[in-house]
Amino acid sequence: MLIRKPNDIPSSEITPERVYINRREFIGKSAGIALGGAAGSALIGGGIGGARAGGPRHLSAQTPGGQRDWSTVRSERDEVLTPYEDVTSYNNFYEFGTQKEDPARNAHTLEPRPWTIEVGGLCANPGVYDLEDFIRPGTMEDRVYRMRCVEAWSMVIPWYGFALKDVIDRADPLGSARYVEFKTLHDPVQMPGQRSRVLAWPYVEGLRLDEARHPLTILATGVYGRDLPNQNGAPIRLVVPWKYGFKGIKSIVSMTFMEQEPYNTWKRSASFEYGFYANVNPEVNHPRWSQARERRLGELRRRETLLFNGYVDQVAGLYAGMDLRVYY
């Protein structure tokens, strides 16, 4: 096992928090600069990084002046953000319990630092990184995305992260690689929900390589300009805004390039109900409930669900010629 448990790592190797925060501050600043010039094209899907001064995003490093006024931020469809309290208290993260409020209550046992991510499989440049090294190629920015759960509720969330493509390029997948697979930490001590057999652990998710390289696909390390709370998948998680929320695997410890389609956890749990693709689609119902509408948290009346969660212009090309009823 290449992934070391926290207590195997000598304390001399653990980055002091001060240094780590400074690093993030630097990353944040350089991202802000980079986006200053590239705003617009880089902001598909309602990215707002360019509008921001590029200050530090870390909670403990925030200064009152550098704090963004999130109340004025909107998605590209002019949707208001779901409040931070709701985004961080209503979560599906079965590693901490199956009720929505369980993760916020139980996830304090997760230790998101230090954190190691293993990159492997069919790629020219495999390696084991600590989190800070892993995200180094990434250009950090805020991205406002809709999040549509397969259970027919949705949120609008300002993530903070970088394009998955940035770290795929560094790994340099081989020509034979067609998919990338991710795994969540498997540690029943840190994740008490894994003591129950409600799902097969560790949680597995995956994407086709072209989906993974799509500019909308990001790895998020923060939300609302702060580090991800544990219940939202600290320290790093996947966000694929045109797919149902369960594709957004949390607390990632490995990324593996493969030739065959990864066997994702919910498909394994009930393949009749959950597929590999899991694209948001109002026309393809869940066998037990309708996907035509959704409840946006905080709203009374249900909304119409949008094809590919409203990102149809950007992603429809990925599925040209595919029968979305078969590849659900």
Place this chain on the structure above:
Amino acid sequence: MNKKRSRLLLKGVVWLLGLAPAGWLFWRGVTDRLGANPIEEILHRLGDTALIFLLVTLSITPIRRLTGWTSLASLRRPIGLFAFFYLTTHFLWYSIVDQTLDWDFIVEDVVMRPYILVGVTAWLLLIPLAITSTKGWIRRLRKNWQRLHRLVYVSTSLGVLHFYWQVKADTYWPIVATTVLVVLMLLRLRWRKGSSHVSSGGEVAPAGQGSSSD
């Protein structure tokens, strides 16, 4: 006198317990403690409560037989009516608040989603039972009253199925509910077999405080 007083006390407790879930939900609503999705939270808690009350109704006869505490029988009507009250509220909450009376979707749900069809059927079956729960109806229907009120077994079973059918992966509580239901039904089956030749009857005796003297 003394018996009457304890019966009154028992009734008071039932009313208190019957109204407590509604009061608790109301309190959480007023103090903003329903979480990020209050509509769903209320919907689910009303459904849970209805199912719990249905199972409690079904457990009264077995408990009475096991303990010999005969005055328990008088609690079946109020508890059953509380179950009906919560189930009705659950359905109204679903159609008025959750679906905002969009009839196209409600009809589609009822027709296309088996678990909703099953839930609605459970509610519909309870309506005649609630209507005929008065003393007058008990007298008027005589033997048929017992037959009619056996529908509560069907309704509760459908309720458990409805609960089971919507869970994504964690079947813990649906399994608990199923187990309780199965145990209660098996006890009845055993007693029914045992009493078929003794003809002690009373198993489906009408609810209400006056049942024994009617």
